[in-house]
Amino acid sequence: MEATLPILLKQLRLGRFRSHWQSLASQAEAEGWSHSQFLYALCEQEAEQRQLSRQHRLLRGAHLPWTKALADYDHRQRIEPARWQELEALARDPGWLQRGENLLLFGPSGVGKTHIASGIALALIGLDQPCRFYPATALVQELQKARADYALPAALQRLDRYPLLLIDDVGYVRRDEHESAVLFELICHRYERRSILITSNQPFSAWEEIFPSSSMTVAAVDRLVHHCRIVEITGDSHRRAQAASRSQGQRTP
Missing domain, CATH: 1.10.287 (Helix Hairpins)
Structure with a gap:
């Protein structure tokens, strides 16, 4: 035996x-x-x-760009305390994913939007929630290729396996990038069904440079913000500050 x-x-x-x-x-x-x-x-x-x-x-x-925890982010003087507590709550409780709610992180380049997004995803993965990270331009290119192959509906359905889809740096998408209307179709497809986390260094007023028409911009924003939390991140770029610190150290005799 x-x-x-x-x-x-x-x-x-x-x-x-x-x-x-x-x-x-x-x-x-x-x-x-x-x-x-x-x-x-x-x-x-x-x-x-x-x-x-x-x-x-x-x-x-998940294809996260790094595995930095949310707790490793220095939020002081960058995010209002109430907003930070809200982000911590989202990382602890996946209920918002079950409700198909969204999270939008706005702020200038270098303030840590991607760190926060990755940290939230990392915490949710620890709670058995599948997540998928995409640079916005890469996602648009992938969806556009699927459309060219007459496979866009199937591609959108494959993304449904992820309760949370992270779209990083949406402000770098431009209308001339092979019809970024596929991004609108993604937003419509996931509306009230699956959650989206978007980071952007551009306010909503500049999003007309992303979508093919102003009416599509309004419709996309309307769907995103219907069930959504919006967090503004302020301050100077971490990267510029670190570069300046290194430069100053090199000049010190």
Whole structure:
């Protein structure tokens, strides 16, 4: 029986059982465990391993530009305390994803919008919520290619597997980028069904440079903000400040 047990466990895809049952059986015998205690310990290890593997898969599938936690962001003098608490709450509770609500982060370049977006996604992945990060221009190009191949509906449905879709730097999308109307179709497709997190260094008033027409701009913004939280991030660029600090250090004798 013991000779065929590893084969059965492999067929049942119980990897943790297969690699640990013998050592755990020895421990159970030495400590006088009941059969149910032994089985519970095996199941517990298997569940923990599967959860860990799922977390790794979700993290790889998210394509986050980095894995910086939200807590690592220095929000002082950049975000109002009430707004920061709201962001922390969104990272802790995925209920807003279930309701198909959106989050928009506005601010100049270099203030950490992508860090915040990635930090929220990282926290939600820890809560078993699949997320997908895209630079806005890359997403538009991918969707435009799908449209050219008459596969846009299928591409939009594939993105539905992610309760949260992060679109970074939407302000860099321009109307001449092969009909960015596909971005509008994405927004309409996910409206009140799946959540979108958008970062932008451009206010809504400049979004007419993104969509092919002003009416489409109004319709897109209207859908995004219907069930939405908007957070404004202020201050100077982290990158410029760090560059200035390095430059000053190099000049110091």
